[in-house]
Amino acid sequence: MSVLRQFVKLCIPLCLAAQLLAVDAVAQPNPMKKENVQRGKTKFQQNCAECHGNEAMGGAGPNLLESPLVRHDNNGNLIAPVIREGRVDKGMPAFPLMNQADILNIAAFLHARIEASNGVKSSTAVLDHALKQFLTGSAEAGRKYFYGKGHCATCHSPRGDLAGIASRYSPMRLEARFLYPPHDNVMAIVSLPSGKQINGNLLHLDAFYVAILDEDGWYRSWPLQQVKVEVKDPLAEHLELLGQYKNKDVHDVFAYLETLK
Amino acid sequence: MMFLPIWKRSSSIKAIAILAIAGAECLLGQTSILKAPIPSVSDSWPTYNGDYSGRRYSALTQINKSNVKSLKLAWAYQTHAATLKSTPLEVHGIVYFTVPDRVWALDAKTGQQIWEFRRTSEGDHTGQRGVAFYKGRIYFGTPDAHLLCLDARNGKKLWDVKVADTSLGYYLSIAPLIVNGLVVVGTSDDIMAVRHFIEALDWETGKVIWRTSTLAEPGTPAAKTWPNDKAMSHGGGSAWITGTYDPYLNLIYWGTGNPHPVLAGAGRAGDNLYTCSILALNADTGAIVWSFQTSPHDTHDWDSVETPVLFDAEFKGKPRKLIAQASRNGYFFVLDRQTGEHLLTSQYVPTNWAKGIDSKGSPIPDPAKEPQPDGLLLRGAQGGGTNWMSPSFDPETGLFYVNVRKGYSLWHLDADAKSPPEDNHGGGSIALFTTSVLLALDYRTGEIRWQRESGLGLAYPGILTTAGHLLFTGDISGNLLALDPSNGHVLWHTRPGGVLNSAPMTYQLNRTQYILTGIDGVLYAWNLSGSL
Numbered sequence: 059m060s061v062l063r064q065f066v067k068l069c070i071p072l073c074l075a076a077q078l079l080a081v082d083a084v085a086q087p088n089p090m091k092k093e094n095v096q097r098g099k100t101k102f103q104q105n106c107a108e109c110h111g112n113e114a115m116g117g118a119g120p121n122l123l124e125s126p127l128v129r130h131d132n133n134g135n136l137i138a139p140v141i142r143e144g145r146v147d148k149g150m151p152a153f154p155l156m157n158q159a160d161i162l163n164i165a166a167f168l169h170a171r172i173e174a175s176n177g178v179k180s181s182t183a184v185l186d187h188a189l190k191q192f193l194t195g196s197a198e199a200g201r202k203y204f205y206g207k208g209h210c211a212t213c214h215s216p217r218g219d220l221a222g223i224a225s226r227y228s229p230m231r232l233e234a235r236f237l238y239p240p241h242d243n244v245m246a247i248v249s250l251p252s253g254k255q256i257n258g259n260l261l262h263l264d265a266f267y268v269a270i271l272d273e274d275g276w277y278r279s280w281p282l283q284q285v286k287v288e289v290k291d292p293l294a295e296h297l298e299l300l301g302q303y304k305n306k307d308v309h310d311v312f313a314y315l316e317t318l319k
Numbered sequence: 320m321m322f323l324p325i326w327k328r329s330s331s332i333k334a335i336a337i338l339a340i341a342g343a344e345c346l347l348g349q350t351s352i353l354k355a356p357i358p359s360v361s362d363s364w365p366t367y368n369g370d371y372s373g374r375r376y377s378a379l380t381q382i383n384k385s386n387v388k389s390l391k392l393a394w395a396y397q398t399h400a401a402t403l404k405s406t407p408l409e410v411h412g413i414v415y416f417t418v419p420d421r422v423w424a425l426d427a428k429t430g431q432q433i434w435e436f437r438r439t440s441e442g443d444h445t446g447q448r449g450v451a452f453y454k455g456r457i458y459f460g461t462p463d464a465h466l467l468c469l470d471a472r473n474g475k476k477l478w479d480v481k482v483a484d485t486s487l488g489y490y491l492s493i494a495p496l497i498v499n500g501l502v503v504v505g506t507s508d509d510i511m512a513v514r515h516f517i518e519a520l521d522w523e524t525g526k527v528i529w530r531t532s533t534l535a536e537p538g539t540p541a542a543k544t545w546p547n548d549k550a551m552s553h554g555g556g557s558a559w560i561t562g563t564y565d566p567y568l569n570l571i572y573w574g575t576g577n578p579h580p581v582l583a584g585a586g587r588a589g590d591n592l593y594t595c596s597i598l599a600l601n602a603d604t605g606a607i608v609w610s611f612q613t614s615p616h617d618t619h620d621w622d623s624v625e626t627p628v629l630f631d632a633e634f635k636g637k638p639r640k641l642i643a644q645a646s647r648n649g650y651f652f653v654l655d656r657q658t659g660e661h662l663l664t665s666q667y668v669p670t671n672w673a674k675g676i677d678s679k680g681s682p683i684p685d686p687a688k689e690p691q692p693d694g695l696l697l698r699g700a701q702g703g704g705t706n707w708m709s710p711s712f713d714p715e716t717g718l719f720y721v722n723v724r725k726g727y728s729l730w731h732l733d734a735d736a737k738s739p740p741e742d743n744h745g746g747g748s749i750a751l752f753t754t755s756v757l758l759a760l761d762y763r764t765g766e767i768r769w770q771r772e773s774g775l776g777l778a779y780p781g782i783l784t785t786a787g788h789l790l791f792t793g794d795i796s797g798n799l800l801a802l803d804p805s806n807g808h809v810l811w812h813t814r815p816g817g818v819l820n821s822a823p824m825t826y827q828l829n830r831t832q833y834i835l836t837g838i839d840g841v842l843y844a845w846n847l848s849g850s851l
Binding site: 160194300 | 812
């Protein structure tokens with residue numbers, strides 16, 4: 059059963075049971091109606107887009123079109139608790155006052171976006187249209203930038219990690235990802251007073267303490283005044299490039315990456 | 320990346336000394352060129368910004384630089400509700416604060432609930448900044464754009480008036496401003512194609528006394544900054560942060576938001592007055608006395624609603640009545656608040672959407688940096704250099720404090736939008752990299768005197784400064800902080816279990832000073848004794 063069908067089937071009883079349900083949602087038998095998706099889009103862009111991006115494809119927060127939770131959601135059963143309770147440990151605020159109709163509309167918007175992005179992968183017409191909008195650069199100039207000024211080949215290979223990358227992401231996502239990919243693999247080396255060094259994934263670093271996940275998978279933390287911390291951000295070069303790209307470079311590199319199918 | 324907690328570029332001991340004297344004179348009530356004409360808030364915190372000036376500077380000194388390290392939890396109140404984005408009020412021993420649809424009144428000494436008001440509504444529940452208090456009444460804006468008047472003793476509703484039609488997208492998130500018996504509000508929303516406004520209602524009846532559109536009136540010179548009346552009449556310009564007021568000039572200062580559709584400027588050629596502007600309004604009539612546009616022809620959602628802060632100080636050797644704003648577009652502006660004369664424009668975060676400054680002091684937008692169908696990489700954080708988090712001005716240091724964001728963002732013009740441009744942004748933006756920083760700006764030059772890294776990502780911590788030589792705020796890493804406002808050194812910090820997304824405030828009751836901070840859905844009160 060498709061996500062859409064499950065959504066339609068299960069959404070109606072949930073709507074009727076919802077305590078704070080808006081009247082207009084009760085009257086609409088099809089939760090995936092264009093109007094609901096549009097309302098959900100508006101609500102999403104007001105409340106969620108600052109972190110998740112206007113099209114839910116990620117920004118400071120994760121890409122929701124890739125989210126296993128969103129993809130497994132039926133009628134808001136998984137999305138609603140996250141919206142209401144937040145994920146405070148990850149920086150997402152709670153929205154306990156958001157009414158059920160708004161949540162269902164946001165879920166409808168997210169499911170519609172997933173349907174659309176699945177369509178992008180399967181429909182040549184949609185793919186061509188989206189690509190036409192983005193393919194304004196020169197793939198050859200992009201290749202030169204990749205191997206030259208951008209020093210991209212230092213870490214990346216078109217036949218290695220980038221093989222087929224254009225097939226894996228929609229154009230807009232590919233553009234955002236190559237500029238600054240979402241990541242959580244910042245490494246840190248913590249030097250103890252004894253001189254011992256401990257490597258791990260950086261979990262927290264502020265003016266007061268550092269926390270890592272060490273090589274054995276254990277959480278460890280120290281007050282900053284007791285240790286020295288060396289941070290190795292694998293995206294440092296990406297950040298540096300953000301300050302150097304001309305807009306033409308962005309579209310040239312994109313055009314080159316788009317050849318890697 | 321490594322965090323650099325403190326970076327001090329320079330100091331100006333002489334200037335600090337001059338302003339410290341001015342601050343002392345102010346407290347003693349003596350006349351002085353530099354004396355602030357707008358009284359500082361002290362024992363109570365009766366308005367959104369504490370006083371009319373928007374400085375969020377309290378004259379209280381019990382908690383001060385020498386003893387703040389002993390700050391303890393006095394009480395906490397768990398709302399089990401949404402993230403607190405309101406600044407609480409404190410009047411006559413009662414604290415009033417909000418989330419959308421809900422108002423609480425607590426005993427300011429104990430945190431004991433006195434009453435709670437609830438009203439379920441349609442409309443946008445993005446945020447609620449707080450209430451206003453006047454003559455024993457509480458004024459509260461709702462997600463469905465109503466203004467409610469409550470009895471401050473018991474939360475009983477006295478009247479409910481519809482300010483705007485929520486079906487068109489309007490809502491009220493603002494804490495009203497009380498001026499001469501008028502309850503002044505501005506409308507929120509930046510998605511829909513509507514005409515926003517600032518409105519003053521009679522405190523007793525809710526009757527509208529004046530209403531000023533934030534868009535030019537047809538036939539006026541300002542209307543020529545739009546291609547036609549149709550675009551102008553749907554041109555946005557929301558007014559969603561509480562303004563400030565100079566009782567001596569009888570002028571209300573109010574910032575306005577983006578034009579519509581915000582990312583697509585092609586259909587609204589021109590500067591689009593009075594969007595993204597600071598307006599000076601006659602408090603009795605609402606007439607626009609002067610205006611200054613911070614982002615002409617905005618295409619990046621650079622709302623100019625951030626608190627326009629009022630203070631009196633020297634500028635280039637001359638005593639001035641000043642107004643300053645760290646605007647969302649990444650620029651810091653200082654004007655003469657009597658005349659609107661432009662005095663200073665400086666960039667406080669790196670951004671490249673503008674190609675220069677025009678003769679009036681407004682940045683000149685670079686058409687090459689507008690959102691593009693194939694994507695435009697912009698220097699500057701997606702949500703702007705700052706947002707609704709409250710800044711503060713400390714008359715003793717002469718520094719303007721603001722939490723800001725630096726970074727890069729990617730902007731797309733939505734060329735394929737099937738919906739008419741009237742009900743969407745006309746495009747979208749993606750945050751690529753964002754880092755948050757607390758800045759201390761010298762109002763005379765715009766120079767950054769010190770800064771403190773807050774962390775990667777976004778947060779909305781407001782700022783409070785006090786005559787105890789303290790600056791209270793939070794960082795994105797989950798710390799509540801008391802800093803030395805002269806250099807940013809940490810004097811006290813704790814981890815309250817969440818992030819500060821509202822502004823701290825302070826009051827004094829029974830010879831005890833309290834600091835209040837809203838963390839997620841919990842309101843915490845701090846003092847030196849930790850008990851009654």
